[in-house]
Amino acid sequence: MMLDGIPRGKKIKTHEIVDWRLKIMVLFGTRPEAIKLAPIIHELRQKFFQTIVVSSSQHKELLKPFLKMLDIETDFDLRIMRKNQTPNEVCSKILAKLDKILAEEKPDLILVQGDTTTTLAGALAGFNRQVAVGHVEAGLRSGNLYSPFPEELNRRLVSQIANLHFAATERNRRNLLAEDIPTEKIFVTGNTVVDTLHYILKTLTPSHRIAELVESTEGLKRILLTTHRRESFGERMSENLKVLREFVEKRNDVCLFFPVHPNPNVQEATNEILAGAERIFLLEPLNYKEFIALMKNAWLIVSDSGGVQEEAPSLGKPLFVLRENTERPEAIRAGVAKLVGGNPQTLAKMLEENYTIDTWIKSVSEVSNPFGDGRAARRIVKIIEEKFGIKNKTAGRVQRSLF
Numbered sequence: 001m002m003l004d005g006i007p008r009g010k011k012i013k014t015h016e017i018v019d020w021r022l023k024i025m026v027l028f029g030t031r032p033e034a035i036k037l038a039p040i041i042h043e044l045r046q047k048f049f050q051t052i053v054v055s056s057s058q059h060k061e062l063l064k065p066f067l068k069m070l071d072i073e074t075d076f077d078l079r080i081m082r083k084n085q086t087p088n089e090v091c092s093k094i095l096a097k098l099d100k101i102l103a104e105e106k107p108d109l110i111l112v113q114g115d116t117t118t119t120l121a122g123a124l125a126g127f128n129r130q131v132a133v134g135h136v137e138a139g140l141r142s143g144n145l146y147s148p149f150p151e152e153l154n155r156r157l158v159s160q161i162a163n164l165h166f167a168a169t170e171r172n173r174r175n176l177l178a179e180d181i182p183t184e185k186i187f188v189t190g191n192t193v194v195d196t197l198h199y200i201l202k203t204l205t206p207s208h209r210i211a212e213l214v215e216s217t218e219g220l221k222r223i224l225l226t227t228h229r230r231e232s233f234g235e236r237m238s239e240n241l242k243v244l245r246e247f248v249e250k251r252n253d254v255c256l257f258f259p260v261h262p263n264p265n266v267q268e269a270t271n272e273i274l275a276g277a278e279r280i281f282l283l284e285p286l287n288y289k290e291f292i293a294l295m296k297n298a299w300l301i302v303s304d305s306g307g308v309q310e311e312a313p314s315l316g317k318p319l320f321v322l323r324e325n326t327e328r329p330e331a332i333r334a335g336v337a338k339l340v341g342g343n344p345q346t347l348a349k350m351l352e353e354n355y356t357i358d359t360w361i362k363s364v365s366e367v368s369n370p371f372g373d374g375r376a377a378r379r380i381v382k383i384i385e386e387k388f389g390i391k392n393k394t395a396g397r398v399q400r401s402l403f
């Protein structure tokens with residue numbers, strides 16, 4: 001069975017792999033990378049490519065339920081995560097460990113996604129071993145090297161390394177062209193998060209605990225909050241949480257759901273400011289189906305996440321982007337999102353204004369998603385086939401190098 005690029009129920013055994021001509025390594029380490037690479041891994045397997053799936057486990061605990069739900073088995077787990085590591089420590093460990101695997105496995109292509117330290121380390125490790133690098137979700141730019149940190153630099157550096165740039169949108173393509181990335185190496189494919197979202201929406205049955213939560217808050221305006229970005233840590237995060245607490249306390253027809261990220265900076269601020277407050281529900285990080293179910297039932301989403309900005313248009317949910325800037329202005333242009341900026345008082349003002357006059361909130365509805373149409377993974381795999389000269393499976397010769 002094949003649903004929007006995600007074939008289900010098919011485990012490929014080694015002896016079944018028919019196309020040995022190309023070996024593709026896929027690397028991820030965080031929750032959003034797994035969500036966005038899952039449809040590509042399944043599409044590659046569907047097409048019988050030899051795939052090597054590597055997890056850095058940068059988000060160890062967050063990742064586990066996602067791999068199960070998305071039906072991904074890893075071939076190598078780098079197990080690099082320790083508490084309170086710096087990006088430098090994460091990067092150096094991945095480089096050292098991945099280098100050995102690259103030397104042994106000798107893939108023809110390594111696919112990395114997005115902008116995490118795992119992404120950068122994977123691209124650099126590939127480059128140093130002269131393995132071609134494909135960058136999924138290429139060309140996002142905030143214009144500020146320090147925000148999001150360290151992701152903006154990571155993605156710029158990966159663009160200097162990659163041989164194939166899979167851009168989600170036309171705007172992302174233009175960003176790459178402006179940095180002199182050759183046009184023939186850039187492909188606008190859409191974002192694979194939409195592929196995964198479509199699949200999840202088709203099979204969405206909220207868990208018992210989410211169904212209960214939704215039922216017990218019937219009639220209330222539900223705010224769904226996520227915040228965990230490094231540049232929000234400290235005073236700004238504390239102030240944002242205070243603003244939200246005060247708003248919920250003041251308005252007794254409003255409640256807040258907050259799946260709290262395991263990062264100690266988030267946990268500490270949350271415990272100090274939100275614990276025990278009425279109509280504020282502090283939750284463990286949710287699996288994807290649960291989170292999407294809550295998004296669907298939200299009155300308003302407040303989030304500093306990148307992925308949530310890409311999902312909101314498909315769900316037609318109003319979103320306040322809790323960041324100074326966004327590298328995804330497409331959601332704002334689609335009328336679904338508004339940028340809060342870095343000042344918590346602006347958040348307070350925006351909450352009040354949109355509570356009092358809810359014209360914008362009511363006007364947001366499902367729009368055609370500017371980030372993708374659910375077919376990005378298919379496009380990406382097709383491009384890989386073409387670039388490596390595998391148009392016809394029975395043809396013998398394959399161009400093994402993209403250099």
Ligand code: UDP
Nearest residue numbers: 031032259285286287288291305306307308
């Ligand atoms: N998400 C989830 N459960 C949660 C919070 C988020 O499944 O409790 C999903 C969300 O739908 C989105 C992704 O995780 O697809 C975003 O991850 P995150 O905010 O960690 O990273 P970012 O997108 O900012 O890189």
